[in-house]
Amino acid sequence: MLKLGAAVLVGLLAPGWVTPLAAQLAPRLSGTAILEELGTAQHELSARAAGMPGSSLGATSERLATMSEALRKSLGKDVDKPIDIIDAKPKSNAYRAHAASQRVQAFLAASKGCLDTDATAMADALATTVAQLAEASDGAKLPPVVDAVETADHRPLFVLRNIPGKTSFALVGANLFDAQCEDPKVTATDAQGKPQAVQPKVTGVSPVRIELELPAGVKLDPGSYVLHVASRRKAFLLGCGAQPEAVAVVQVATPARLSISYVLTTTCRAGDGSEKVGSPIAGTMPDFSGGNTVSRQVDIGACTDPLRYTISAGVTFADGRTTTVGPISQIASAGITAGLPAGLTLSWDPSVRQLFVRSGANSCKGVY
Incomplete structure (x- = not known):
């Protein structure tokens, strides 16, 4: 024991012998950083739209610009502050804008090498996602937000197809679950808010991930499959209260045939x-x-x-x-x-x- 303690002491007194930290912590997310993300996302999406004429990418790029301007006004003098310390409504707007930019980057990476039909369906999922995020206005101290949809093996997901077996996927984000309250409920609608005939089953929850499953053999209707997350959070002396809705979107499309x-x-x-x-x-x-x-x-x-x-x-x-x-x-x-x-x-x-x-x-x- 004494030898081990002496060795530890020598290590502490000899910084040159100590392995440096592998990486520094990322800076706290600020309004300025999110506005930069949106600008980058808009520029890159506009460039991709040039190669996909007739898709919804051009309109989505324009909506990102509108979203950026609205966020700048919402943040006001707090634009340079970490978003976690600002008021609930601009904070929620910032979280949703960050989610939109993350989804754009996932689209840009995942759509490479896709057939035009598949890429167009993915673009439609992205368009509905950004529209849903831009139209939301509720605020919360810890706003729930979904910034990614992914498969069970962590691949980005934009388009679902009708397959014979079970379909498992997940919503990834922040503030999606409070362990002191009941599990979040996830319902599916079309882009106009009409409930889908096939509803997802929640199979696992954490504050940053909700795992879902669709039954085997079901037939999903083509079009937008909008997932609405209704969660609750406990407040001191007030119990569990409803939180603003978090949304995510995938597109249901038939396979592109060759x-x-x-x-x-x-x-x-x-x-x-x-x-x-x-x-x-x-x-x-x-x-x-x-x-x-x-x-x-x-x-x-x-x-x-x-x-x-x-x-x-x-x-x-x-x-x-x-x-x-x-x-x-x-x-x-x-x-x-x-x-x-x-x-x-x-x-x-x-x-x-x-x-x-x-x-x-x-x-x-x-x-x-």
């Missing part, structure tokens, strides 16, 4: 040792909707000694756009892999004579 055609040509060794190019074999892959794998067996005919395979492919999107890949050639003993739009790959496996289409690492990350 039609993929292919042409496979086999070069064979003829009986006299010469090379003979066979007739092209054309076909289509099963409809692909992302997130899964489809395959097609290809009959190469009477070729018993293939030397080389050549493949080309065409992709037709739901909106009628087309793109082509190839031709790509490879010796018969080696596979062929071709990159397709939206992080998809088309591959030929000569050992089983099958074509596969798969989602790659860069596929859309904001869709469940």
